[in-house]
Amino acid sequence: MTNRSLSRALSAVSVAVISASGAHAFSGGAPEGFSGSPASGTLDCTICHAEFGVNTGPGAVAVLGLPPLYVPDQVYTLRVRVEDATKAGAGFELSVEDTAGMRLGQLAVTDALNTRNAGSGPVHFVTQTSAGKQASIADWAAMGGAAEFTVQWTAPSSDEGEIGFYAAGNAINNATASSGDEIYTVAEFRSAAVPGDLNGDGAVDTADLGMLIARYGTPDPVADISNDGVVGTEDLSILLNAFGN
Numbered sequence: 001m002t003n004r005s006l007s008r009a010l011s012a013v014s015v016a017v018i019s020a021s022g023a024h025a026f027s028g029g030a031p032e033g034f035s036g037s038p039a040s041g042t043l044d045c046t047i048c049h050a051e052f053g054v055n056t057g058p059g060a061v062a063v064l065g066l067p068p069l070y071v072p073d074q075v076y077t078l079r080v081r082v083e084d085a086t087k088a089g090a091g092f093e094l095s096v097e098d099t100a101g102m103r104l105g106q107l108a109v110t111d112a113l114n115t116r117n118a119g120s121g122p123v124h125f126v127t128q129t130s131a132g133k134q135a136s137i138a139d140w141a142a143m144g145g146a147a148e149f150t151v152q153w154t155a156p157s158s159d160e161g162e163i164g165f166y167a168a169g170n171a172i173n174n175a176t177a178s179s180g181d182e183i184y185t186v187a188e189f190r191s192a193a194v195p196g197d198l199n200g201d202g203a204v205d206t207a208d209l210g211m212l213i214a215r216y217g218t219p220d221p222v223a224d225i226s227n228d229g230v231v232g233t234e235d236l237s238i239l240l241n242a243f244g245n
């Protein structure tokens with residue numbers, strides 16, 4: 001670790017400790033900026049959950065529900081799955097960014113019982129709540145030593161290039177302490193579908209045409225390829241020009 005990233009790490013930790021003494025105990029959510037992402041300065045939960053190295057345990061974290069290619073304006077239900085049969089429950093943090101750490105698309109908390117915004121502004125990092133930690137413990141055995149957290153992500157309204165989905169998972173021993181926990185990280189990358197590929201499967205074909213026709217005349221943002229607020233002839237011609245690609 002360089003001096004610069006070390007000092008960033010230390011100031012991040014002191015900010016985290018100060019804010020955690022406010023509204024939330026750590027069990028009720030990680031401080032923001034520890035998903036291992038570029039905006040985290042690649043820091044993850046092992047800054048405090050330091051007993052084991054990152055990704056050295058027998059488990060894993062995964063981001064499920066990602067499409068092969070993202071479709072502009074499409075809403076996706078993502079699941080962060082933490083698994084480690086040697087542990088008892090989980091916490092997590094997820095962010096969606098470009099390689100410069102800019103937030104891309106929009107994460108939203110749709111399961112406010114079990115997940116929350118780790119920060120206070122527009123959602124950049126989502127983490128578990130205390131109830132989410134308890135639910136993961138309740139689910140753990142039935143899921144074979146795993147738990148999942150659900151987070152919604154809306155793709156940006158145009159092609160933003162390759163997008164990174166960064167998740168950190170904490171497989172906990174449920175000791176309400178930072179010791180004894182295994183930390184896992186993962187980064188998944190997705191590119192945009194070409195305009196007209198409305199279902200993001202990599203081809204512009206009759207399935208996409210059927211989707212556009214079903215939404216014709218509506219403001220559906222996914223089929224409104226031209227972003228003018230309505231699904232109309234110009235969207236149809238963009239799709240037909242790309243047909244067969």
Ligand code: HEC
Binds near residue numbers: 029173174
């Ligand atoms: C700044 C230090 C710090 C960072 C960074 C941090 N934690 Fe923690 N965490 C703690 C402390 C201290 C505790 C114990 C107190 C508590 O449970 O509230 C804890 C406890 C937890 C617990 C409950 C553990 C148990 O065994 O009961 C979970 C879940 C958790 N953290 C998730 C995370 C995740 C996920 C990350 C990374 C995205 C993270 N934490 C990053 C300090 C931190």
Ligand SMILES: [Ca+2]
Binds near residue numbers: 198201203204205208
């Ligand atoms: Ca398609």
Ligand SMILES: [Ca+2]
Binds near residue numbers: 224225229231234
């Ligand atoms: Ca249009």
